[in-house]
Amino acid sequence: MDLFVQQLVNGLTLGSIYCLVALGLTLIYGIMEVPNFAHGHLYMIGAYVTLFSMTLYGLNYWLSSILAGIVLGIVGVLMERIVFHPLRHAPSSNKFIAAIGAMMFLEALARVLWGSDFRSMPAVYDQVVLIGGIRVTEQRIIVIVSAILLMLALNLFLKKTIIGSSIEATAQNREGAGQVGIDVNSVAMITFGIASFLAAVAAALAGPIFLVFPSMGALIIMKAFVIIVVGGMGSIPGAILGGYILGVTESMGATYVSTDYKDIVAFLVLILILAVKPTGLFAEGKR
Template identity: 60%
Template sequence: MFLQQALNGLTLGSIYGLVALGLTLVYGILHVPNFAHGALYMVGAYVSYFIMVEHGLNYWVAMAGAGVVVAVLSVLCERLVFHPLRHAPPIHDKIAAIGILLFLEAVVQMHWGADFRRMPTPYTEIFHFGSLTLPAQRLLIIVGAFSLMGALHLYLKKTMTGSTIIAMAQNREGAFLVGIDANRVAMMTFAIAGFLAAVGATLFAPINLVYPAMGHLVIMKAFVIIILGGMGSIPGAIVGGLIIGFAEALGGYYLSGTYKDLIAFVLLVAILSIKPTGLFTKGVR
């Protein structure tokens, strides 16, 4: 049972890490706490549901479509909302992000209603390794999430565009001085964050429910993860996601499933009381 719960924790941690990665990229580069990221995650799930269930297209087509739609939506949020507020007091970004969150939820609820929906998975196989049970969808979540994390790492380290993103994160003034286009970097960062959120939602939707408020708890835990891992740290987002995922799965089984959603916040208080800067104080900041 320990290994089974550890597998569940790896599944949860993969999704949390994927969502937190996009959030920490935006915060590390633009210093914008994008509370609307949870709504983008929710929109990604609904777009996938719309493409796959209502139009009968392939699961992978739905995932790609959701990724593109949410990436474009994320860029529009940056251009139309966050960019005009770049010289405003920091509180304005937070209020604007909450406004986007409420607006997107209202639009989705107006079109699809507030009912809970379930998106089917095309992968219903169940693998057995001794006494360990591994559903194919959970295996897909783990492999897909870590593949995306690896692809993002290679993109940031091996491409010129990725290098400009890292440069902006490390030193904004220095990046301006060497001629890096801040607008282009901001748009690219929001697009990547939106794409990761949509893919994470599509991976997780078949084992979860799809509903307008589904992004609330995910975004709260994503913020816990990036604070826990170190604000703006990409390794911290991945490790923090896994820590929260394992803690929830194991704590929910061995302690109480009723309080499993509180475990992330208890862990946050415990770790920050020992290391106030988070686990990773260096990296992409």
């Protein structure tokens, strides 16, 4: 039983990270209908920015995380401008290919700049806390709580602010949003900024638990895709639910089935779901 609860906590930690990454991906998909393949690599760069601001510039963990979020937010906006904006009228496979190009570029850049070594981020909050007989590191609690706070903040932002409403309106109907005077271009930029911010913060949160390396984004982006396909592309509740489900499933699978094959679980789930329901679980209408 203890092992089960322990794995549940681990799963929720992992799920929190997946949620934050998948949320950004689903936001971008909702606005631009771009499957942004490079999103996971923004996550990776976010991890490096946090790492270096801590080790090279001696900033504390929280400042580094926020700095990474802001830096990557800017990178995200630039990416929208340089890569996706010019292709907004192109066929969808061209956008996909451009996203793959951006992904290759970022990973190779990270390899050249920082080498292919696995690095570990200095763990500031690695004390073990006992909660009802379960041993949890502080960092895991931070991850779970911060993710919830961030998601609440995102929800408030989308529902209560004008910019947030414009984002939702654009996601619902791009032409319609343009007609009522929403600047769809800036909405796209803001969305990319927010999504990249979330990815970088997720990386900063995950950094002390997992390792930092140039291809760390490749696996997480595919899992994020699995999540948003399962949760319905463009759906925010779907991304959150899917993120937690995947995190817990993987954690349980690693404990009770096999550690070697834990990464395969996510993809098998996706293949199964799409085999039965080709439009995803919670798809709203046909694309």
